[in-house]
Amino acid sequence: MPEAASGTLAVAVEARMEGGIYALNRFLMTLQGKRMPVRDLTVGMGPGESVVVALFECEPETARRYMALLSSLEDVREVREAGEVLEVALAATGEGWREAAVRAGVVAHKDGGTVVASGGPGAVEGWLRMLGDGVEDAIRLGPVARPGRGR
Amino acid sequence: MGKVENIAYKVEYKPRTGSEAMCEALLDEGVEYLFGYPGGAIMPFYDALPDYPLRHVLVRHEQAAAHAADGYARATGRVGVCVATSGPGATNLVTGLATAQMDSVPVVAITGQVGRGAMGKDSFQETNVMGMTLPFTKHSFLVEDPEELYETMRRAFAIARSGRPGPVLVDVPKDVQFAECGGDGYRALREAPPPVSSPALEAAALLLKKARRPIIVAGHGVILSGAERELIALAERTGAPVVTTLLGISAIPQDHPLYIGWPGMHGQASVNRAIDRSDLLFAVGMRFDDRITGDPSRFAPNARVVHIDIDPSELGKVIKPAVGIAADARAALRGVLRHIGRPQDNCAAWRAEIAESQRPERERAERARPEYGPIRIMDAIKAAAGEEVRLVTDVGQHQMWAAQFFRFTKRNSHITSGGLGTMGFALPAAMGVKLGCPEDPVWVVAGDGGFQMNLQELATIRDLGLDIKVAVLNNGYLGMVRQWQQFFHNRRYSETPITGPDYEHLARAYGIAGRTVRPGDDVEEAVRWAQRTPGCVVLDFHIDPEANVYPMIPSGMSVAEMIEEDA
Numbered sequence: 001m002p003e004a005a006s007g008t009l010a011v012a013v014e015a016r017m018e019g020g021i022y023a024l025n026r027f028l029m030t031l032q033g034k035r036m037p038v039r040d041l042t043v044g045m046g047p048g049e050s051v052v053v054a055l056f057e058c059e060p061e062t063a064r065r066y067m068a069l070l071s072s073l074e075d076v077r078e079v080r081e082a083g084e085v086l087e088v089a090l091a092a093t094g095e096g097w098r099e100a101a102v103r104a105g106v107v108a109h110k111d112g113g114t115v116v117a118s119g120g121p122g123a124v125e126g127w128l129r130m131l132g133d134g135v136e137d138a139i140r141l142g143p144v145a146r147p148g149r150g151r
Numbered sequence: 152m153g154k155v156e157n158i159a160y161k162v163e164y165k166p167r168t169g170s171e172a173m174c175e176a177l178l179d180e181g182v183e184y185l186f187g188y189p190g191g192a193i194m195p196f197y198d199a200l201p202d203y204p205l206r207h208v209l210v211r212h213e214q215a216a217a218h219a220a221d222g223y224a225r226a227t228g229r230v231g232v233c234v235a236t237s238g239p240g241a242t243n244l245v246t247g248l249a250t251a252q253m254d255s256v257p258v259v260a261i262t263g264q265v266g267r268g269a270m271g272k273d274s275f276q277e278t279n280v281m282g283m284t285l286p287f288t289k290h291s292f293l294v295e296d297p298e299e300l301y302e303t304m305r306r307a308f309a310i311a312r313s314g315r316p317g318p319v320l321v322d323v324p325k326d327v328q329f330a331e332c333g334g335d336g337y338r339a340l341r342e343a344p345p346p347v348s349s350p351a352l353e354a355a356a357l358l359l360k361k362a363r364r365p366i367i368v369a370g371h372g373v374i375l376s377g378a379e380r381e382l383i384a385l386a387e388r389t390g391a392p393v394v395t396t397l398l399g400i401s402a403i404p405q406d407h408p409l410y411i412g413w414p415g416m417h418g419q420a421s422v423n424r425a426i427d428r429s430d431l432l433f434a435v436g437m438r439f440d441d442r443i444t445g446d447p448s449r450f451a452p453n454a455r456v457v458h459i460d461i462d463p464s465e466l467g468k469v470i471k472p473a474v475g476i477a478a479d480a481r482a483a484l485r486g487v488l489r490h491i492g493r494p495q496d497n498c499a500a501w502r503a504e505i506a507e508s509q510r511p512e513r514e515r516a517e518r519a520r521p522e523y524g525p526i527r528i529m530d531a532i533k534a535a536a537g538e539e540v541r542l543v544t545d546v547g548q549h550q551m552w553a554a555q556f557f558r559f560t561k562r563n564s565h566i567t568s569g570g571l572g573t574m575g576f577a578l579p580a581a582m583g584v585k586l587g588c589p590e591d592p593v594w595v596v597a598g599d600g601g602f603q604m605n606l607q608e609l610a611t612i613r614d615l616g617l618d619i620k621v622a623v624l625n626n627g628y629l630g631m632v633r634q635w636q637q638f639f640h641n642r643r644y645s646e647t648p649i650t651g652p653d654y655e656h657l658a659r660a661y662g663i664a665g666r667t668v669r670p671g672d673d674v675e676e677a678v679r680w681a682q683r684t685p686g687c688v689v690l691d692f693h694i695d696p697e698a699n700v701y702p703m704i705p706s707g708m709s710v711a712e713m714i715e716e717d718a
Contacts, residue, residue: 022293026285033286061467068477069464074290074310 010039011056011063012082016049019075024050026073036066053082087124088141089117093134100130169297169328170199173261176304177205182232184208184223184586186216186579190236191276193263195328208582208615211607213240215579217247218605220258222580225566226541227587228377230257230311237263238276241322242283246573248318249287253570254398255371257316259307260288266326267295281322289317295324297332315462316375347478347486354474355433355457355483356490362431364453364501365391368414371398372436372460372480374563379403381484382435388488390496392505394422396437398569401559411505415443417551420702421508423710426451435459436480439469440570441707449709459483516556523670525552528622528692529596531678533558536592536620541566541584543593545577545601548630551700553596561591575604578621582608585617592682593618599625599651609661612687620681621689623654626696634699638714654691665689 017023024045031038031054040055056063063081071079091097097115101108104127106119117127128138167175173196177185186208189197200207210216213235220231231251235244241262251258264270265277281293290310292303300323307319359365373382379402386393386409393403395413403410412419414426426432432454437443439458444450447469458465458472459480466475476483519526529552533540542557543566544550550567559565566584568576577595585593602623612619633647658665664684668677668691681688702715 022281022291025282026291029285065464065467069462072314072462072464 009057009059010085011058011060012085013054013056013063013067013070013079014082015052015054015070015076015079017052017073017076018049020045020050023073023075024052027052027070027076030070030073034066034069049077055085085120086118087120089115089124089128089138090141091115091117091128091131091138092136093131093138094136096134097127097131100127104130167332168195168199169294169300169323169330169332170195171202172297172301172332173304173323173328174199174203174205176301176308177232178203179305180230180308182230184583185232185234186210186219186223186583187234187261188213188216188236188240189234190238190240190263192237192265192325193234193240193261193323193328194236195325196234196261196263196323207234208586208611210579210582210611212605213243214246214575215582215605215608215611217244217258217260218250218573218576218579219583219586219608220260221247221251221254221256221576222543222566222583223587224251224256224258224316224583225254225580226563226584228375229587230259230308231583232259232261234261235263236276237265237280237325238278240276241278241280245284245287246571246575248284248320250568250571250573250576251318252287252289254568255316255375256318257311258318259304259311260284260318260320262320262322263328264293264322264324267324268326270324281320284320287318288320289315291320291322293322293324294327297327297330300327300332347476347482349486351474351476352483352486353490355459355476356487358431358455358457358474359385359389359391359433359487360491360495360497362391362429362455363497364429365389365431365433365498366411366426366429366454367391367393368396368432368434368437369393369399369402370396370435370437371569373399373402374436376436376461376480376482378436378479378481378484379562381481381488383407383409384488385433385484385491388491388494390494390498390502391433392425392498392502394418394426396440396443396569397554397567399437400554400565401561401563404560404562405558406560409502411509413554415440416445416704416706417555417700417702418443419509419512419555420710420713420715421505421512423702423704423713424508425505426454427710429454431455431457433457434472435484436461438462438465441469444469445704446707446709449711523672523674524694524698525549525624526556527674528624528678529553529557531675532594532596532620532622534675535678535682536594539590540564540592540594541588543567543577543581543584543595545595545597546572546574546631547598547601548626548634548698548700549596549598549624551631552624555700557596564591574598574601577601578605578612578619579608581619581621582612582615582617585619586615593620595619595621597621597623598630599623599627599654600629600649602654603649603651606657609658609663609687609689613662616686618685619687621687622678623689623691624694625651625654625691626694626698627651628696630698631700633697634703637697637699638703639705654689658687658689663687663689665691667691667693669693670695 224231463477
């Protein structure tokens with residue numbers, strides 16, 4: 001289970017539903033009404049099916065309880081753990097970032113003067129640690145859930 | 152929930168209007184009564200209604216329609232139905248639907264909506280009722296295609312009564328009610344109950360058999376699933392004492408030797424202390440509401456927990472169970488009973504300990520019994536109305552006194568708004584209870600605050616000739632709030648003194664018998680008079696303005712902070 005930068009666990013949940021905007025409205029209101037710890041949300045709505053990928057910042061057991069609750073919504077066809085949770089770091093750093101990325105298991109490339117690295121939250125954390133004092137500045141985004149087949 | 156038995160009615164699926172399809176769906180669901188109030192956007196439905204053998208009760212406010220449908224559903228186990236027009240009619244239903252949602256009561260609400268062409272344009276009496284009710288309905292529909300109307304109506308009933316029951320809203324634009332629509336097209340929803348895991352049942356049974364200080368906690372789910380016999384069998388097979396939640400009251404007769412009371416904010420001190428000392432809580436059909444647990448981290452600190460509930464999302468929500476079983480209460484209890492085997496009572500010492508701790512409470516109640524006040528009023532109602540009485544309470548101090556002192560011996564005889572705590576619930580809900588169970592005596596116990604919130608329904612009750620007796624416990628205060636002000640706000644009675652009409656005369660103005668009862672009057676005679684007087688009767692009991700409900704565990708606290716006596 002990936003660990004978010006804040007130290008809590010992150011669980012990505014993907015829900016598929018029919019019922020268009022009404023179903024989405026109910027789904028989002030349930031997230032809000034039950035105070036689910038949503039860190040990140042991706043919504044895709046199509047003519048026949050909508051897909052929501054939510055990243056819960058909580059223990060897996062709590063996330064499973066939320067999944068049970070969301071599954072019981074009438075329009076929801078399926079709720080499952082989405083699997084991959086990503087964190088993205090934008091870092092201004094010197095040399096050595098590429099080798100560190102390979103060792104930490106993150107994907108990284110340089111765009112202008114900024115290194116963009118993405119991977120599991122623990123991996124990105126590890127990559128930044130390896131760079132140590134070489135990091136001049138860093139911005140961390142996420143963790144976020146990688147959208148499934150959401151449109 | 153009980154099965155809906157369809158009444159025989161020949162339906163020919165010829166071309167029909169949307170309104171006719173709605174009526175046919177109601178008949179096909181076996182609906183007996185609708186509680187509603189007409190208006191512009193629901194007029195086509197009301198135009199079709201007289202052609203069908205459906206009985207409509209014209210309430211005097213839409214909130215009352217929702218509560219009446221709720222009361223009917225709670226008393227009968229069938230789906231209650233309420234109807235309102237768009238805009239203010241629909242918004243007035245909201246409190247009733249939220250009440251039903253919090254207490255898992257199956258209600259179908261039908262609302263008219265402005266025509267499809269007028270929607271989204273701030274038209275006269277247009278509200279987004281579907282959006283508005285999303286957070287507190289189990290599901291809701293806006294029917295924009297007349298061809299889907301019949302099927303949607305049937306689905307609404309299936310959803311309302313399946314699994315964890317709840318309210319479902321069907322919003323129907325006016326032009327859809329007028330439109331011609333075709334075939335039936337209904338796909339029956341056959342929701343299989345969730346399979347019960349045998350190892351989990353075995354584990355639950357094992358924990359119960361091994362426990363030396365167990366307590367069975369029965370909630371509303373026991374009544375909803377009709378699991379009362381299984382509950383009693385489990386208690387008798389193991390010797391485990393039984394407590395109920397507020398909504399679980401009457402899941403087991405209160406004169407059963409294994410029943411010890413109910414816990415929580417205003418539950419018996421001895422029961423709260425027993426839970427504090429127990430080594431196993433066997434919780435069935437309940438959700439560890441904060442009024443039960445207080446501070447969850449200090450609730451039942453020595454107990455392992457078996458939690459059975461039909462809603463899997465309730466398991467672990469507040470209290471982490473050692474064994475969690477997502478299942479219908481009756482199916483689960485039957486499964487546990489199979490694993491319990493032959494009777495085995497390990498709890499005699501535990502029961503004796505509890506009985507000893509309850510002795511001072513019993514003695515205190517016995518001493519208070521002859522005094523003019525809530526206990527004597529409850530005793531008098533029970534004595535006059537008999538074993539079959541159903542008591543419908545409002546929300547506040549009187550609700551707690553009724554729960555504490557009325558002796559509920561009939562199954563499902565305690566009807567109240569538990570989760571939402573809706574003042575104004577009792578009188579309209581009692582209409583549904585009485586219509587659903589016409590043979591049973593029905594009494595309302597309300598405070599003078601809550602009674603004034605829906606007393607317009609006295610007109611409905613009078614029109615229908617319903618034999619509902621009303622006891623108003625009139626202390627001239629919003630009593631429970633006043634009590635909190637006394638305890639926690641240094642007796643600053645901010646906006647809690649409340650006046651009201653002379654209820655005896657008010658009743659007469661509605662063509663209903665009424666009487667005022669004051670300290671020193673003969674309570675028993677007044678109640679007997681009410682009971683033998685045909686039709687509705689209002690008794691206005693003037694009680695001590697500053698009487699308190701004891702014990703009380705302050706909100707968010709634990710049994711250690713329980714307040715038991717007047718300071």
